[in-house]
Amino acid sequence: MEIAPKIHLLECTKGSYSYLVLGDEPVLVDTSMPGRADAMVKALASLGLKPGDLAHIVLTHLDVDHIGNAKRLKELSGATLWAPAPDIPYIEGAEKPKGVRRAIAGLMRVERPKVDRALEPGAHVGGLEVVPAPGHTPGHVCLIARDTLLAGDLVTTRGGRLKKSPSFLTWDKAALRQSLADVGRLSFDWVCPAHGDPVRRGSLWEALLE
Numbered sequence: 001m002e003i004a005p006k007i008h009l010l011e012c013t014k015g016s017y018s019y020l021v022l023g024d025e026p027v028l029v030d031t032s033m034p035g036r037a038d039a040m041v042k043a044l045a046s047l048g049l050k051p052g053d054l055a056h057i058v059l060t061h062l063d064v065d066h067i068g069n070a071k072r073l074k075e076l077s078g079a080t081l082w083a084p085a086p087d088i089p090y091i092e093g094a095e096k097p098k099g100v101r102r103a104i105a106g107l108m109r110v111e112r113p114k115v116d117r118a119l120e121p122g123a124h125v126g127g128l129e130v131v132p133a134p135g136h137t138p139g140h141v142c143l144i145a146r147d148t149l150l151a152g153d154l155v156t157t158r159g160g161r162l163k164k165s166p167s168f169l170t171w172d173k174a175a176l177r178q179s180l181a182d183v184g185r186l187s188f189d190w191v192c193p194a195h196g197d198p199v200r201r202g203s204l205w206e207a208l209l210e
Helices: 037-046 070-077 085-092 100-107 173-184 204-209
Strands: 002-004 007-009 019-021 027-029 056-058 080-084 117-119 128-132 141-145 148-152 155-158 161-164 190-193
Touching: 002 190, 007 190, 037 070, 056 070, 080 085, 085 117, 128 173, 155 190, 161 204, 173 204
Parallel strands: 027 056, 056 080, 080 117, 148 190
Antiparallel strands: 002 007, 007 019, 019 027, 128 141, 141 148, 155 161
């Protein structure tokens, strides 16, 4: 599903959406829940891409429903795998997350990838700008592609409205509040979350902060 020009939601990843941003260096943003790699390869094929056409795979944060197919897709594509530095030890398995995330990681087994490069605030990866948005996890990032915010888990949508990331999955509530305010000051038209359908921004972000 094309959300904006050259920005595609991979419908096979419903429940934890991945997005494909096309251009000179195609970028896959997040890799959904474990076990979906083959379906994602088919989705790429439907858009005229082979795995090897991917230049970059970007993980917005450490959660298993975002890194679930990173190892396999990296192996198939040879793409550079990026992730925020504070989350890399958890992504690679060197450290274990706390609280409910530890239980989820025990139930949802994932092959741990090796991250190639750390995301730097304000840097660009294949034309996407890296926007720090910690709180949901220590290093959580969003990405901006032209007028579209790829929000990761900073926000969700339900019934056409924006919702904050669930509190029981929030690593640092104060940091999350600050991230919502900081990201809200940026200019973008579409909000594309991992959980819930993309929405036009309108005044939804301002309502979220009330």
